[in-house]
Amino acid sequence: MRRATVLCGMIAVGALSLGVAAFQPPAQQGPKVVEVEKVKDNLFMLKGGGGNTAVFVTANGVTVVDAKNPGWGQPILDKIKELTPKPVTLLINTHTHGDHVSGNVEFPATVDIVVQENTKTNMEKMPIFKESGGKGMAKRTFKDKMTLGSGKDRVDLYYFGRGHTNGDAWIVFPELRVVHAGDIFSGKNLPLLDTNNGGSGVEIGDTLAKAHDGIKGVDTIITGHSTLMTWNDLAEYAQFNKDFLRDVRAAATGGKAADDVAGTWKIADKYKGYTIQDARLKTNVQVVYKEVGK
Numbered sequence: 001m002r003r004a005t006v007l008c009g010m011i012a013v014g015a016l017s018l019g020v021a022a023f024q025p026p027a028q029q030g031p032k033v034v035e036v037e038k039v040k041d042n043l044f045m046l047k048g049g050g051g052n053t054a055v056f057v058t059a060n061g062v063t064v065v066d067a068k069n070p071g072w073g074q075p076i077l078d079k080i081k082e083l084t085p086k087p088v089t090l091l092i093n094t095h096t097h098g099d100h101v102s103g104n105v106e107f108p109a110t111v112d113i114v115v116q117e118n119t120k121t122n123m124e125k126m127p128i129f130k131e132s133g134g135k136g137m138a139k140r141t142f143k144d145k146m147t148l149g150s151g152k153d154r155v156d157l158y159y160f161g162r163g164h165t166n167g168d169a170w171i172v173f174p175e176l177r178v179v180h181a182g183d184i185f186s187g188k189n190l191p192l193l194d195t196n197n198g199g200s201g202v203e204i205g206d207t208l209a210k211a212h213d214g215i216k217g218v219d220t221i222i223t224g225h226s227t228l229m230t231w232n233d234l235a236e237y238a239q240f241n242k243d244f245l246r247d248v249r250a251a252a253t254g255g256k257a258a259d260d261v262a263g264t265w266k267i268a269d270k271y272k273g274y275t276i277q278d279a280r281l282k283t284n285v286q287v288v289y290k291e292v293g294k
């Protein structure tokens, strides 16, 4: 019953967004296999079961970024035990979606949980944290920037504005020159714009550019759902989103119908390896039209 409720919530949101990868409901059957990709000696990307999870092994404990779909918290914790005997002390969520925060409820109650302040507000609306009696909810928040730990173990959290949601955190590991970007950069695709949680098609390009300009000393990006990317990939992705907005805004101003734009818009040749789903294209055009008052 409890699982069904969570699932229904996720499907409802997914349907609103016309069914997209970031909202895929959790698999009902089969073993939960967590795949490990080593990013640096003490930083791992855990794949499967929802968004990519980062595991950062510090001197005194383990910092985890994102906890996947319902039922995947324990498999994450089990996999971490294979990597290090150190206890998990800190969990950070990049944003509110069920495929990034649901596993939180399976983490020990002693673990500190930190999110951007709008994400905490969004998480408070999620049934899974009502059913858990608040276990797994954020304990601390930040607004624009927060630093946790020091020296080689330092983690910097940033918020640069609305995009995928209104609480997309960028989690930087300065010593390793790596950032976890979450779903504001889920991969080379048209972004999912979750307007129910404050996402914005008008602002996402600028937000991505602000992150690219504002974060220094990073060369590797852990994406929300794709492979590792480079800092240049982020610059390109920011420009791609700005180009999309420019095209759609021009069409809206010129009086073109939203469906016509969705039916005719083509990605520029310079963007290699991008996936453009028709349904996402249609939704994102509609989101921008609504935001610009058309």
Ligand SMILES: [Zn+2]
Binding pocket: 022, 095, 097, 164, 183
């Ligand atoms: Zn998401």
